[in-house]
Amino acid sequence: MSNAPVPPDGPIGAEPETPVCARHSDRPTRLRCTRCDRPACPDCLRDASVGMQCVDCVKDGARSVRQTRTSAGAVLSNRGPIVTQVMIALNVLAYVVTVVQSGSPMNNSRAGLFTATSLFPEAVANGEWWRIVTSGFMHFGLIHLALNMAALFVVGPIVEQELGKLRYTAVYFLSLLGGSAAAFYFGTVCQQLAGASGAVFGLMGALLIVFKRQKRDISTIVVVVGINLVSNLFTNASLLGHLGGFVIGGLLTLAMVRAPRQGRNLYQIGAVVAALVLLGVMFALRAAQLDTDAEVILEIARTCR
Template identity: 80%
Template sequence: MNEGRRSVRPARTLVGAQVSDRVIITPALIVLNVLAYAVTVFQSGSPTRNDRSSLFKATSMFPDLTAQGEWWRAVTSGFMHFGLIHLALNMAVLYVVGQHVERELGKLRFGVVYFLSLLGGSASAFYFGTVCQELAGASGAVFGLMGALLVLWKRQRRDISTIVVVVGINLVSNLFTNASLLGHLGGFVIGGLLTLAMVRAPRQNRNLYQIGAVVAAAVLLGVMFALRAAQLDTDAEVILEIARTCRPN
């Protein structure tokens, strides 16, 4: 029996991950986001104005500060949330969508798609946006997972209308709130395209093709950050004056 088990190839998903019902990364990410929120609430003494906490101010993304070398903000801002409702909405979508995507991509590929989608949202808002908007939230990464799920379900010939409607409603609602439309779109595009590259990679040398797609996405985002930072550095005096207006305190 043991010999028989060794001779049978394990079942694989569309991207080459071993089929498994265990979901680990998704709940771990939810726990990290909730813990980060709890710390900001403790520091600020408010569940709604937790953005006043020292941790929040040190880790949310201010484009001018990021351009001046505080690059960690591009990642850490993805674990900060403006109040309980913002956190609850993102974690609810992460819980529902993350489980499906993690089972299809496997833990490693899922983690890569999540964090590059997070960076995609930050890079998009940083490159195309203004210097005044403070950015925080897992929305870029969550939208990236929705883009990934859209690609996976399309490839599996499943009904994608629900995903399209949910994404559409969320994007339209951005026009009437302070949410970063650019951040959401950036995450969605990176997550969708990266998953598409993983799905379409040929079986022969599949891992090599997928690694190439990941490297290409990382380079693209790095170039976007570098170009925008160079632009802001050129206009340093103007940017600092705008920043003082944005953050008078």
């Protein structure tokens, strides 16, 4: 046995104790974060522009980077068009239920759900206000559903990315209400309305504003909208419902993309509230008119059905 003194740090040539991950004390590692120099296991390291950084430093760096925003104030994201996908799923699900109830993919308007949720003006005037929203998820047959969902599939993701999910949801539902309000206020009592066309046309109006704001060619959109509106004159589609959705969607999107950066959120919230008030007044005035002429309306309703 040697009596030579032992260095305080251990014998010469001894391996130093392996450090452990700063976030996992049970994982020895010789890797380190190039930013904070703390030990980190492979699961806690991420590729960086120089070397590898721990997840904590990556998060700190992300917070310090200024996020890119659209003209409406939405943060650009790689996430998919979740809201559009949900709306398509809800419309398809509602259609499937009506087909099961009616036993027919083309005459599904006979289903109990369809009758209870489509828009009958006299029913709305009598207090069944849910119809102004639920009618936007009902469709007269497979072709009606397919046309609306195809348009939503194409237009929706573009508008959703520009507006962001919350603003996009507001535009979608206010456009839907805009279509219902226009048909209810200006239309006749002898009608049954259903379909997502008001919301879809609202998104077309929104896309027109977005493209105009980005200085992109809008001629294709104008032609598509024009053809659809003109075709309404030769079909049973509601021209008023389409126009109402288009106007509300376009104006609301215009207010959102033109909002000043200072106080942008308050400005946009104000635009949404103003649209809600306008549509609410239209519904209330028309309901009061129909209630005043109740006897005449009931007589017309009997002949309509």
